[in-house]
Amino acid sequence: MTTLPDRLLTILRDFARSREGTFVVLSGAGISAESGIPTFRGKEGYWVVGSREYMPEEMATFAMFSRRPDEVWAWYLYRRGVCHGAEPNAGHQAVVKLEELLGDRFLLITQNVDGLHLRAGNSPERTYQIHGNIDFMRCATECGAPIAKLPELPLKPKGEGLTETERAALRCPGCGGLGRPHVLWFDEYYDEEHFRFHSSLRAAVAATVLVVVGTSGATNLPMQVGHAALEAGATIVDINPEPNPFSTLASRADRGFFLQGPSSEYLPLLAEAIAGGGGA
Numbered sequence: 001m002t003t004l005p006d007r008l009l010t011i012l013r014d015f016a017r018s019r020e021g022t023f024v025v026l027s028g029a030g031i032s033a034e035s036g037i038p039t040f041r042g043k044e045g046y047w048v049v050g051s052r053e054y055m056p057e058e059m060a061t062f063a064m065f066s067r068r069p070d071e072v073w074a075w076y077l078y079r080r081g082v083c084h085g086a087e088p089n090a091g092h093q094a095v096v097k098l099e100e101l102l103g104d105r106f107l108l109i110t111q112n113v114d115g116l117h118l119r120a121g122n123s124p125e126r127t128y129q130i131h132g133n134i135d136f137m138r139c140a141t142e143c144g145a146p147i148a149k150l151p152e153l154p155l156k157p158k159g160e161g162l163t164e165t166e167r168a169a170l171r172c173p174g175c176g177g178l179g180r181p182h183v184l185w186f187d188e189y190y191d192e193e194h195f196r197f198h199s200s201l202r203a204a205v206a207a208t209v210l211v212v213v214g215t216s217g218a219t220n221l222p223m224q225v226g227h228a229a230l231e232a233g234a235t236i237v238d239i240n241p242e243p244n245p246f247s248t249l250a251s252r253a254d255r256g257f258f259l260q261g262p263s264s265e266y267l268p269l270l271a272e273a274i275a276g277g278g279g280a
């Protein structure tokens, strides 16, 4: 049976009882893996353009979008269909429970673009989607039009090219120019306006507990969040079946824990521990 270390249980109950400090969850693709959404580390993510197979790290770039907007949009529409077909799992539900228990003492920073945290019930106010959301688009030429929800479109089979109907539906609603997925690509920079860069770092510095779940630490802001929380003396908990840069970080913290296993098992235990301490 999966259990939490006694020392962590005590820390979490004390945290809940104290009614002070904040609890930050930083999630990555791993939390949605058990909902059937592939992470970027499997064969499923590959996409064929012409005669070549591209890895997600090559497709998810502004450089690729500039050269091949139709192929990049087709890939995103396919991935959006996968996200729509998925349901939140026990890990997502536990993160909702944590927010219900802790209220304003809770914050979620997610790298996931799948929208599953919000569908599970986390509030938009306390959820920073630092890599965007696959259900939204914005103007590729930054005409100033607000971010818009993508229109409903038929499910996109893998490997199918963009249709005329889709191409027309994906124009910027403001200027009629090219629209782009509202996500942060690998060759782009974080900002506050779209991706809550400064707010995330502020939250990390103020965190009493930082729970990192399902991320390989390959992206920049999540690693900065981890280091800032470590330097500020937070309790750091990393949940992941595999060792990763955050488990190394946790091993350097005075109060650090690596819970090696799936998020659907460990996150409910964290929520139970907080509930045992009386929540907010």
Ligand code: NAD
Pocket: 027, 028, 029, 030, 031, 032, 033, 034, 037, 038, 039, 040, 041, 111, 112, 113, 114, 115, 131, 213, 214, 215, 216, 217, 218, 219, 239, 240, 241, 242, 244, 261, 262, 263, 264
């Ligand atoms: P990643 O694909 O680089 O790493 C996934 C991590 O999850 C790995 O460390 C893996 O060991 C771990 N993992 C696998 N199964 C798990 C489980 N059941 N419980 C807990 N952990 C598990 O993901 P990343 O670090 O989030 O970075 C990938 C980038 O791609 C991010 O920018 C993200 O926005 C994007 N992405 C998003 C989704 C999504 O929205 N669901 C999916 C794939 C990629």
